[in-house]
Structure formats: C-alpha cells, structure tokens
C-alpha cells in the first residue's frame with residue numbers, strides 16, 4: 061500500500077463543460093445507473109458503503125460509453141463549428157453536409173472500442189476498431205455487433221494504438237481518433253473522455269445525498285491507464301470538502317503504484333489478470349500529474365482477492381465483474397484506517413463476464 065499524506069489537503073480546479081450531463085441524458089437508452097447499498101458487509105465495520113453499478117450503461121456492460129460519447133460529440137461539434145448544445149440530429153446533418161466519410165478510429169482491449177463503435181452507429185458514420193491479435197473472438201463479435209469494423213493487429217495493445225493513430229492520420233481531416241489514453245501531442249480527446257466520466261460522479265453524489273444527506277468522502281476507483289481516476293480526483297478534490305481517494309490496481313499491472321513510489325511516470329510490464337480492463341502498463345500522460353498529487357492511497361489486489369470480493373458483492377445484489385469487485389478488495393485493506401462513519405463510494409465499473417476462476 062502506498063499512502064500520500066499530502067493528498068489530503070491538495071485541491072484542484074475543474075474545467076468540465078456544464079453541458080455534459082444534459083448531453084448524456086439526451087442519448088437513446090440513457091438512465092441513471094443504480095446505486096447499491098453494501099453497508100451490510102460486516103467485516104468492513106463501516107456504516108455507509110455504496111456501489112455505483114455500471115453493469116448496464118446505455119446498453120453496454122461498462123462505464124466507458126460516458127467518455128467515448130462525450131469526446132466524440134465534442135470533437136465533431138468542434139469540427140463542424142457547432143455549439144455544445146447542438147442535438148444529435150444537428151450533428152448528423154452537419155456531417156452529411158460537410159464531412160461525408162467521417163470515420164472514428166480507436167484501439168481497444170474491449171469496452172472502449174465497443175463504446176466508440178456504438179457512438180459511430182448513433183451518428184450514422186463508420187468506425188474502425190483496432191484490436192490486438194490475442195483479443196478473443198467473442199469480444200471482437202461484440203464490437204462488430206455495435207457496427208464497428210474490427211481490424212486485428214499482429215501485436216499487442218500498444219501496437220493497436222499505433223495502427224489506429226497512423227490510419228486515422230493517413231485519412232486526414234475525416235479520420236478521427238477517439239483514444240482513451242493521452243500521449244505526446246494527443247491530449248484534447250483523452251481529456252474530453254475523462255470529462256465525460258464525470259456524469260457517473262454527479263449521479264452517485266445525488267443518489268448518495270438522497271439516502272444519507274451527505275456527500276461521499278471516501279471513493280475507491282479501479283485504475284488501468286488512470287483516466288477514470290483522473291476524472292474522480294478532479295471531481296472530488298475541486299469541491300472544497302476533504303475526501304480520500306483510494307486507487308486500486310491488479311498486483312500484476314501496478315503502473316500507478318510504481319510511479320507514485322518512484323515519484324516519476326514509470327511503465328511496468330504486465331501479466332494476464334482476470335481484471336482485464338486494468339491490465340495496463342503505463343499511466344496516461346495527462347492523468348499522471350493529477351494522480352500524483354490527488355490519490356491518497358494506492359492499493360494492489362490479486363485476482364483471488366478480486367474474485368472473493370465479487371462473490372461478496374453478489375450477496376448485495378451486485379452482478380458485477382472483477383474490475384468492479386477490485387474496489388471492495390481494496391476497501392477491505394484500507395477499512396481499518398477509516399472513520400467508521402465515512403460515506404464510501406465504490407465505482408463498480410463493469411458487469412459480470414466470463415473469466416477463469418483463480419485458484
């Protein structure tokens with residue numbers, strides 16, 4: 061466990077667009093995802109533990125559509141010089157008039173690419189989703205079912221990102237890369253993806269307030285490249301009341317913890333984990349400065365711990381996947397240090413899916 065005691069008093073400002081919540085509400089299939097009360101998990105000895113259940117978000121089994129949809133919309137409205145209040149039909153009309161052939165590009169291990177493909181279909185445009193060669197057929201089919209054209213890249217995820225970026229670049233103005241991690245010279249769209257995730261926190265805050273008349277003051281967030289955690293830190297550390305952010309990673313993909321310990325952005329080579337969405341070796345370049353200052357506690361968990369927590373959460377009616385269950389596994393490690401009256405929010409980022417049960 062890594063504890064950054066300076067994060068307690070660190071604050072930042074948020075520049076998130078006010079239009080995001082209403083944009084998401086305007087999308088087909090939008091509704092608030094449920095908030096589940098998990099305070100009955102007695103071993104935690106905490107009075108208020110809630111899980112934001114992202115297992116069904118606009119027809120997809122993960123939170124990622126929140127970021128992909130907003131970033132796509134903002135990038136296209138900018139291209140078409142439309143205001144951020146333009147509706148989906150106005151965007152479709154603008155594309156037909158000025159940018160016929162506009163295509164979205166993304167690389168993915170699954171959830172992000174599926175969300176980008178869905179957004180392209182909604183706007184009536186094409187998408188090309190680049191996947192590493194080891195991505196299983198059923199995940200590729202799910203992307204295709206959303207209308208995405210899947211391109212299998214001979215290589216790993218990083219190679220897929222490179223191919224998506226280069227192909228979008230070759231196409232020119234009509235090739236739009238919607239990638240959920242930033243790198244040198246590519247920062248705006250990843251930032252808008254981060255901004256889009258804020259809807260999850262807005263929903264959770266009002267749901268928790270209606271039950272407790274209080275705001276969450278301990279938030280547990282799963283970390284892959286750290287974009288979701290960047291959104292969480294920006295949201296909760298810009299609001300003027302103290303709050304503890306706990307970041308959780310798989311032991312086998314602990315790039316944030318290694319970076320925090322060394323004080324510099326550090327890549328790690330990762331190993332297979334049941335927490336697939338968290339299997340990332342490098343923190344996003346725009347997330348790192350925010351996480352270095354704003355993450356209070358960094359915790360690593362094993363596959364077995366995530367699996368055990370998943371079973372415990374099932375008893376609280378949460379039918380969620382291992383990345384989501386990792387939050388409970390982390391909370392169990394930190395709970396003895398917390399105020400018993402804390403209001404805890406676990407970000408349950410994905411629904412249940414098949415995985416090999418760890419022994």
Ligand SMILES: Cc1ncc(COP(=O)(O)O)c(C=O)c1O
Pocket residue numbers: 122171172282283284285286287288289336337338340383384409410
């Ligand atoms: C289910 C799930 N949870 C959490 C994350 C972590 O998000 P990030 O990569 O922004 O840290 C991911 C990333 O893909 C994911 O798929």
